[in-house]
Amino acid sequence: MIPQAAPPLRIARFRREVEAAIASVLGGDAYILGSAVASFEAAFARHCGGRHGVGVASGTDALTLCLRALGIGPGDEVILPSLTFAGSAQAILQCGAEPRFVEVDARTRCIDPAAVADAVNGRSAALLPVHLFGHPCDMPALMAIADRHHLAVIEDCAQSHGATLDGRRLGGFGHAAAYSFYPTKNLGCIGDGGAVVTDDAGLADRLRSLRNYGFAPGERVSRTLGFNARLDEIQAAILLALLPHLEAGNAERRAIASRYRAALGSCPALGLPPEADGCVYHQFALTHPDRDGLMRHLAAAGIGSAVHYAPGLHRHPAFVEGAARPLPVTDALSRTLLSLPIQPEVAREGVDRIVAAVSSFHAARPR
Ligand SMILES: Cc1ncc(COP(=O)(O)O)c(C=O)c1O
Known part of the structure; x- marks a missing residue:
């Protein structure tokens, strides 16, 4: 796992x-x-x-x-x-x-x-x-x-x-x-x-x-x-x-993100995180229209993933009063975002397996 x-x-x-x-x-x-x-x-x-x-x-x-x-x-x-x-x-x-x-920006989140x-x-x-x-x-x-x-x-x-x-x-x-x-x-x-x-x-x-x-x-x-x-x-x-060790850890996160990006960039259903030189990839969060299906597929392949964040805070009972307007971008992201492993100690050796599992879900989906 x-x-x-x-x-x-x-x-x-x-x-x-x-x-x-x-x-x-x-x-x-x-x-x-x-x-x-x-x-x-x-x-x-x-x-x-x-x-x-x-x-x-x-x-x-x-x-x-x-x-x-x-x-x-x-x-x-x-x-x-x-x-x-x-x-x-x-x-x-x-x-x-x-x-x-x-709202957040749909690209930068x-x-x-x-x-x-x-x-x-x-x-x-x-x-x-x-x-x-x-x-x-x-x-x-x-x-x-x-x-x-x-x-x-x-x-x-x-x-x-x-x-x-x-x-x-x-x-x-x-x-x-x-x-x-x-x-x-x-x-x-x-x-x-x-x-x-x-x-x-x-x-x-x-x-x-x-x-x-x-x-x-x-x-x-x-x-x-x-x-x-x-x-x-x-x-x-x-x-x-x-x-x-923080800076070296951040550099490792960037390197793992580049490997994900290179390997997954051609999957049309995936929305990859935006590129920015100074990003430290606390998460590598991508979108997929069948997020829950992809998470189940990854779990069956022994790969953990997580949702950050659903629902948006404007839908939490404690905070609903702060929801003055609908937030469709946030709602759409909270339905589709999932975070792949990016912590260096976890992901470094596993990137190829993770990429293969994500790609195989994509290939198996009916068009
Ligand atoms: C964006 C953000 N703000 C605030 C917090 C709160 O930090 P803590 O859990 O240390 O209270 C966290 C994390 O847990 C966070 O990710």
Whole structure:
């Protein structure tokens, strides 16, 4: 069986470094907000080309704390794509604000700047572009709209560690970038973890306070409503050990994507992901009109695949109020998208088998 993703295989590959990281925490002198978190925050911010890194407990917390720290709350709307993971919208509701779902571009599967421009209204306070599957959103167009309407921009980089657009690192266009280190991510730990990277020192200070009960540095007095949303030392130490391997892992993902592209490009029923130099292929997601049939065929051939995402968030009971308009592009994608294995440790040796299985389904289908 080739699983769609298998985080333990990545940990096995770097086992010695991970075990040394864990041992360093066990023998250290602080288990919460100690030197591993501080070192990882500095290293990760540097890697992202940002000034400040703030480790938090998850990607959802990274988004929630950013929105709170930027003063977004009841009465505000936050514009985001409907085709994304639920955490993006949960964070908005956590702040008492309302998600306003808009369409994605059918080709890039990322938020459509024209739809954003259409959705802006007097209550719009922030924009939350998601670099879905590691593909860059059209940040210049989005920043122009945000600047015109004074919207805060939080880039959801949960799927785009290390990705670039025109040579510029994603996460550096908006006011802040939110990362998840959920185990399947391009940089993932062995539990939950997240971080915010920003150039804004004041925002970073507010985030450090919000993640720790609203305390000011060196005090144990709550200055504001805060959270217990800290990145823990063990996860930080592991992330610090894995960070130097991130770029090589992204290069392997690009190489696997090229092999898929070369082998599957001639199947007319398949919609391949768009090409972009800076994409880091968190997923290799293609469309097929009989997505469910293809998934069953792959499963019978011992190949895992996954759906990202169905239904669109505008159809989740928790979020339906944010569905002001029909979103036919999102609905069509959520019926047809499937993600092939792309994690290097899983897919590297299996590409030929996966390609053969996809192609044989295609050949077997009646025309
Ligand atoms: C696009 C996106 N946003 C937000 C999140 C939330 O991150 P977490 O699961 O770490 O809370 C995830 C991933 O899980 C994600 O893929």
